[in-house]
Amino acid sequence: MGIKQNVLPVDLSGKISPSSAKRGFSFYEKLAFLYLLNLIDWLCTEALLLSGRFYEANPLMSGLITGFWSAFIIKAVLPLGMIFICSVIYRLSGGVESLAADIIIYIGIALYALVNLWHIFNFVLLFFVF
Numbered sequence: 001m002g003i004k005q006n007v008l009p010v011d012l013s014g015k016i017s018p019s020s021a022k023r024g025f026s027f028y029e030k031l032a033f034l035y036l037l038n039l040i041d042w043l044c045t046e047a048l049l050l051s052g053r054f055y056e057a058n059p060l061m062s063g064l065i066t067g068f069w070s071a072f073i074i075k076a077v078l079p080l081g082m083i084f085i086c087s088v089i090y091r092l093s094g095g096v097e098s099l100a101a102d103i104i105i106y107i108g109i110a111l112y113a114l115v116n117l118w119h120i121f122n123f124v125l126l127f128f129v130f
Contacts, residue, residue: 027090027097030105031083037112042075044119051126 025033048054056062065071086101 027095027101028087030102030109031086034105034108034112035079035083037109037116038079039076041112041115041119042071044116044123046071048119048122048126053126054122 045056049056056065061074064074090097090101
């Protein structure tokens with residue numbers, strides 16, 4: 001009769017293999033999810049604006065976004081550039097995750113999730129009330 005313990009696989013050098021020690025999402029997965037939520041926000045905003053029954057609620061964006069190409073640059077290209085810069089900084093730091101960076105990313109994910117829930121509510125209004 002033996003005691004069963006949780007044992008992580010160890011390579012010959014004594015280090016824990018990264019795949020087994022991984023908990024949660026990687027830095028790149030979190031950035032990709034944040035970017036996906038950003039793109040969903042942009043597409044939903046465009047669809048609601050094109051309905052003619054909604055307007056841009058963000059006063060900063062309403063002045064900047066005047067057409068498709070300005071929206072594309074502001075909502076798709078610039079965030080992708082920022083993600084690229086964050087990835088380079090992460091790579092240069094040796095792949096060490098920062099608690100501050102994680103907190104900022106999770107706040108961004110939470111805010112975009114709330115914005116996208118607001119879009120869902122507006123789509124329900126658009127299709128069932130108007």
